[in-house]
Amino acid sequence: MRITVLSLIFLMSGLMVLFGCGRGEEPIDEKELAASVEDWTLTKQALEEVLQKLPRSQKKKYDSPRGRAELADRYLAEQLFYLAGKKIGIENTESAKKAIDEALRRIIIAEYYKNYVEKEARPTEKEMLEYYESNKDDFISMEVRRARHFFSKSKDKIFEMKERIDAGEKMTELTVKYSEDQTTKRDAGDLGYFNPGGFIRFVGYSQKFSDAVFSLEPMVVSDPIEWEKGWSIVVVTEVQPERLRPFDEAKSEISRIITSRRIDLAKDQAVQELKERYDARNYMQETAEQALRSPEELWNLAQTTTDSYERLRSYQEIVQRYPNSEYVPQALFMLGFVSAEELMDFVAADRYFRQVIASYPGTDVAKSADWMLQNLNKPLPEFKDLDDLHEKISEESKKSE
Template sequence: MKYLKIFVIFTIFSLFFACSKSDEVVVKAGSSKLTKKELQEDIKSLPPQTKAFLASPEGVNRLKDELIKREVLYEEAKKKNLAKSEEFKRRMEEFKKITLINMLLEQEIKTLQQVTEQDAKEYYEKNKDMFIKPVEVRLSQIVVKNEDEAKKVYERIDKGEEFSKIAKELSRDEKTKASGGDIGFFKKGQLNPQIENVAFSLRKGQVSMPLTFKGELYIFKITDVKGNPIDFEQIKGQLIEQLKAKKQQDWFNTYIDDLKKKHKVEINEKALQEILNQSLIGGKSIQPQQNK
């Protein structure tokens, strides 16, 4: 049976129920109460468009309706003693764990220096060849038979091996493997549409995901680009967000590595494998990869 669908306004409110005696009650259903202070905190977390809706007469009526629903449902749940169930305790423990993790990350990431427009400008100036609207692209390719062969290619690329070296060793295309997979420059309209869409969406130095073409898998690399540079002002906002995301990801990876050293970590590989075998793959045995 599907859960009853409650309006979005209801679902995005935080579930805080404790109240102070000195705080004015806004909604009461049986012994359940929602105070003015709690409601103010709930509204603070709402997105701007929802706040604008609540400012209208229709929004006020909808809000009252949703608040009443919340309190009567909460009161009924208490009457049925659901708070004493093991399932409730399990969910609350999981909620507590996730909430504490989020609070920790929010607190720690505040110390991270913000990405400025100047940072983005400097990155742009140092990597101008990455911000070109291509007119022509130079491609290299590696042609393989199946996904297993493609996986071997990507594993070697990830390790830092030269694309041309891998092409000479593994590519099935005899015409281009000797030249390291190089197939030259192409303008729009000169390539198969499927390949062109990928080639002109990549930046210089980037490698494509495998494309199925004529019964084989093709992996392309953009080795050179001819075109016009994109003006910094056009991509400033997007670039700042990209640099911010990368900075946060780098910080997070370092932070996790430090915590692994700080806290003793133990994994029962046998128990984990048994659970996966039983729950996910129908009893078939799998062997976990060894950590390097």
């Protein structure tokens, strides 16, 4: 067997079978094995599972008896390299130790990030449901259609074919014989599934063609349709109507949306907490402190930008870098306000408002934070600026007393 650099890259990729695959105390029937060496085994079932997870191009390459044999041989070669390396103690060489340490370091970082940073950014079931209820328009799937067509660049030919179809000849048979669309004619003109204005097999992007097809009744042969490339006769074979995707179907997408919005802040907070826990110092950062923006500059930046995440970063920087600044109480309040009113992140908002109340009890900003806590996800009174908001909240609080 010839082992190439490409083979080694393949073996070192995420497609590897774990060492000892199929290893166990009970013997395995040889009929179930794809490969083995010493006490390492690769079962046919494990090989099949790997095959199904391959990218489409790779799967096509190995989806045959000969291909499966080649795939099994790749994993067998991997295990042989492992056995040979272990026998000579290659893991004890300096280069191997360095590689193992670096690999372990990356694994630890990735696992910590996933379990302790990303976890903080992930939404609860309640938050996902609230997001879904507030953004249902985002989860409406457009109508999807499937159609067949007969294509010709000749107007005379297309009208001749329409007459023959109307006279009783089968459109599918005429398409296979005479259509000038070489992409779909073997499939009797099948254009596959597409939505309004979307990409269509052979057609590409054609609003004119799409509009015509979406005006047709299902299973009715159209009159000749003229569009950019020529002429088509179309029949819609299937219609999947517009629908609101149910919450359970949209949940994973909602989780990704909310997590992606929160992850930067979660990471910044985690890093700051760990810096304090381990007394870490960034000497380059300390050297650059003189170039940092002042609390006032950060506050003004947050007031002028329309990017909610940029605003959060500015307020966060005020709180973290200038804990004794007079801007901190308002910055904490605004972290909660932006989280609630602009990002609909009520968990983060709750945390920030409670921090304001605990850190600055009895102050006007704490009273405003308390009112915001009691009225999360409810309409706010109209206001001109932050001072006006505090005044309006004070008025609302007095009304409810």
